[in-house]
Amino acid sequence: MSTEHTENAESAQSAGDAESTGTAGQRPGRLELARALMAGGVLSSDWTPAFAAVPRSAFLPELIWPYDMEAGRSVAVSMAQDPDAWARYADADVPVVTQWDDGRHTGTAPGREPTSSASMPSVVFRMLRDLEVRPGHRVLEIGAGTGWNAALLAHRLGTVNVVTVEVDEAVAAAARRALEIFGLPVRVVHGDGSRGFSDGAPYDRIIATCGLRSVPYAWVEQCRPGGLVVAPWGTHYGNGDAVARLTVSRDGGSASGFFTGPVEFMKLRSQRPPSPVHSEYVTGGVADGEESSTALPEGEFAGERFEPGHFALGLRVPDCRCVVADKRDGARPVWWYGLTDRSWACVMFRDGGAARVWQSGPRRLWDEVEAAHRWWQERGRPGYERFGLTVTPQGQRAWLDDPADSWPV
Template identity: 70%
Template structure:
């Protein structure tokens, strides 16, 4: 697929070396990486994430091909659509709604999929079609079906596949429903973040088949890659998480930000005041900190918002999703954190208990947690599926 001149681009060659040395690109996926360059699937105007600037920046292939190829050959995420396509101009839009993921994330998830030649694959979330093309190179022609909910993106992906001579079936539809016409699939992979993994995917995957999907809770935007194996009777799928990621959410499972005024109508002091000895460093940590993922599993139906620091302190908010319960922990360096909470649920008490539970279990990372999905719902567990709880 790639021309000899492009295969020899120094940036792309170096990216391959970096990915292999980091363990993201395995030897068995190296031929697909060599044959299927990401640049063949990117739009002429795109918005890569500039690590130094800390934001997405517009880059035009016609105006600055050197920069364009430089980003295409880098391990950075690239936004390819803003605001569900309701965006014009080159400045970034309000919300990124489709992208080309970091190559390191792409190939780690493909390793989790354990894809072999001849496997029938269902992909949820076509986007640029690069991921589908990599899988088609590995699984063989006519073995990949990819579903895209956005009509314009599906049409562009179909045109790209036709231009490159790829025998990939691009379907415009709701991936949450799967693709029963092609079942049973040997593998299912999602390239969007989930809050509820649909049982339809399990029904449409053969017993022993593998499902790989970014999954998380509404507690935060962070996800972890779930790698599930369908049970021999086809009535469940179970497996562990392989690492933290963050993906754009499945459109059917997007959640609007909490409307603060609907929870707190007056002053925070109207809530019941307590305190906590947990520090900001312990509780807030980083964006992909394991405790955020763990707390999301233990504090259900709760939105968690870490606000910017102001007046020497940092407020951390909790909003109940099933009622108007709320809590606020005010962390100030050198002082005991003050806490206010209101409503039927004591959300801070739940969060503090979850943190102490996580601490008492040895501060496990997401790799020690697992997920089980049945027709009745989904449950999480730590180390042992027999000790699962509903999420």
């Protein structure tokens, strides 16, 4: 057995040993989760003590809505009614919704839109790994959520070195209470995370647990030169994000870095994606648009949601929303809506037949999409890790391989 495998095995066992007393001793899922996270390379040995000492279950409410992978939907689980299922989901690598509809939701059935959650442990520890904290580092977290992520940071760095900002007053209060009960009383600030928290600046690290469409420049200003900003970022093209790992420049005037991989987070409330109203775009029928055809296959646009091609198209086709409709009777329409005017495009993919295209408006959106796809192919169909982002006072610029060759996003 290699040294690395030996260390991982010992770390997993230590996580299990830490859970071997009290109620946690009846929950083997914690040890199984530790082993899975280590095998996946997301739980590093330096984060194992925090994993063992700070269970996600300590920060979850009595009623949760975990995502059931088999059912493909969120399900309501009550600790009082089914404690075994509650504990099983708390220890599983699944996202757990803890609030719907900005707190307006009532009852046990899932609401319309999830607005606060406890992220998948694999995502949490992958982002903490990307953060590269060191003893003495001071961290600002944007999006307290349940408080679990802040507790993990506080266990490793000390409570005085962690500040978390939460826009929702009820969520902030619940996180503050959970952190105090657990014995890690991190400072929880109720406020707009897009402004950061200047009272504690400068920070060595800033981490966001919500999806962004624009990295606030205030975060760059509040992070020391050479510090890191780690945040899920994406475009309005779709709901998907990618983790941006940005290093603040020596003069503190900008931050730049590569993406580390795909994720999907609930969006910063001030940056939630627009929802185009179809009837405001297509006032008659698709036949009113300019018609053509395409040989591009359906899978390039309606495939797995984390395909890097979708991310690339979002980077190259600005101010555009893509909506993939359900497939019926062998046909699937894919729509694109311009967000600065009423331009639209539609491709109708059919099994065994050529795809028809319609587009209308000041922008020829399909032409832009087709050109962006060709650009991506010509560069070897790059994955997330070859793309990067630079943030300056003037805005954001994306790039492929080299920051010197960038474009505004």
